[in-house]
Amino acid sequence: ETGVTQSPTHLIKTRGQQVTLRCSSQSGHNTVSWYQQALGQGPQFIFQYYREEENGRGNFPPRFSGLQFPNYSSELNVNALELDDSALYLCASSLDSGGYNEQFFGPGTRLTVL
Amino acid sequence: GDSVTQMEGPVTLSEEAFLTINCTYTATGYPSLFWYVQYPGEGLQLLLKATKADDKGSNKGFEATYRKETTSFHLEKGSVQVSDSAVYFCALSDRQSGNQFYFGTGTSLTVIP
Numbered sequence: 001e002t003g004v005t006q007s008p009t010h011l012i013k014t015r016g017q018q019v020t021l022r023c024s025s026q027s028g029h030n031t032v033s034w035y036q037q038a039l040g041q042g043p044q045f046i047f048q049y050y051r052e053e054e055n056g057r058g059n060f061p062p063r064f065s066g067l068q069f070p071n072y073s074s075e076l077n078v079n080a081l082e083l084d085d086s087a088l089y090l091c092a093s094s095l096d097s098g099g100y101n102e103q104f105f106g107p108g109t110r111l112t113v114l
Numbered sequence: 115g116d117s118v119t120q121m122e123g124p125v126t127l128s129e130e131a132f133l134t135i136n137c138t139y140t141a142t143g144y145p146s147l148f149w150y151v152q153y154p155g156e157g158l159q160l161l162l163k164a165t166k167a168d169d170k171g172s173n174k175g176f177e178a179t180y181r182k183e184t185t186s187f188h189l190e191k192g193s194v195q196v197s198d199s200a201v202y203f204c205a206l207s208d209r210q211s212g213n214q215f216y217f218g219t220g221t222s223l224t225v226i227p
Contacts, residue, residue: 040219102160105158
């Protein structure tokens with residue numbers, strides 16, 4: 001059984017650019033959540049996708065957007081990058097959207113904005 | 115809104131010492147509570163969970179009891195090992211807040227031989 005994978009591992013962008021991060025969910029999981037983890041902090045919820053629809057959103061501006069595909073893989077897009085967007089971006093998949101379900105995390109994408 | 119407050123670290127213990135990492139929460143509904151662990155160089159992984167009041171989650175010698183009256187979910191282990199050195203995150207998920215997960219800031223534990 002393949003776990004959650006994310007690409008790329010590391011990324012360097014400049015302020016104002018746009019970035020797309022990718023996530024493949026664990027086999028059989030229909031729900032994907034995205035988190036931003038700043039250095040020394042806990043993960044902050046960005047949004048969740050359940051069966052290709054956004055199913056909840058944290059306190060992030062609209063320039064953070066996402067997609068989920070029919071195979072339940074997902075993308076996180078960030079437009080107009082700012083220096084504060086530098087962080088580890090985590091993707092997590094779960095069997096269903098219920099809050100009691102364990103979330104399985106990928107290794108993350110480290111984004112640096114210069 | 116929902117939130118999790120975690121004991122600040124870093125925590126350094128000798129092998130076989132008793133561990134407690136405090137976690138308290140605020141939630142609008144009836145949340146599920148989790149402890150996640152991040153070992154050096156690895157991703158977050160679930161350590162244990164509890165989905166209702168008075169439930170006790172346990173795994174690998176770690177335990178935590180869901181205490182509704184004190185809104186707490188403290189992590190304990192009777193005898194830590196060097197291999198327990200990691201960052202520990204308390205988290206909650208509340209259906210009334212859209213099932214999103216709220217994480218604490220993490221507590222770094224180092225166990226020395």
